[in-house]
Amino acid sequence: MGKRKSARKPQGPKKRDTTPRTFDCLFCNHTDSIEIKMEKKVACGRLYCRVCGQKFQCGINYLSQPIDVYSEWVDAAETVAQQAREEAQGLAKKTEWVGEEDYNIPEEEGEDVYNEPLS
Template identity: 45%
Template sequence: MGKRKKKSKPPPKKKMKTLDKTFFCPFCNHSDSVECCIDIRNLTATAKCWICLESFSTTANVLTEPVDVYSEWIDECERVNNNVGDDNDN
């Protein structure tokens, strides 16, 4: 008598890592103190630090994630710091 053939099992699905929702504050240097909130109805997104109360607001869309808001805030901080350094050379 022959053995039963095994049915091939589909490969297990990889779990996607969840993105962070709290971040490091560039002003007060506290970790996990910046929270990003996205309001889809008003198409706004804000990142606010609980410790030093610094905040950043930008426009949002359906695809916006908290990490996107935080990275825009960091980019804006770098842009402002680079412009300040250029003005001091005059």
């Protein structure tokens, strides 16, 4: 006696989870405007925003994915922003208010700062 065949449907090809190739732009805030192209023969990952024209390029290896290029771009943008903040704070410290006591202000009315006292 033979068994009955099951009424099971044949399985199709499995869907692979792919990493995204489009991302959100940090500068113009448009969704899915960043395109990333991986050139593994040249070992170069290129990032380009279709809306604002922002570009970035970095080195990659055979294990790199588009998300790695995007992450390096985010890190580079944060580094530049941090340097700009530090530079602005440095300028703010240099331009502190100088009070009157720091200048040679004549105490008497007849005294001239640049020349000898008037007689």
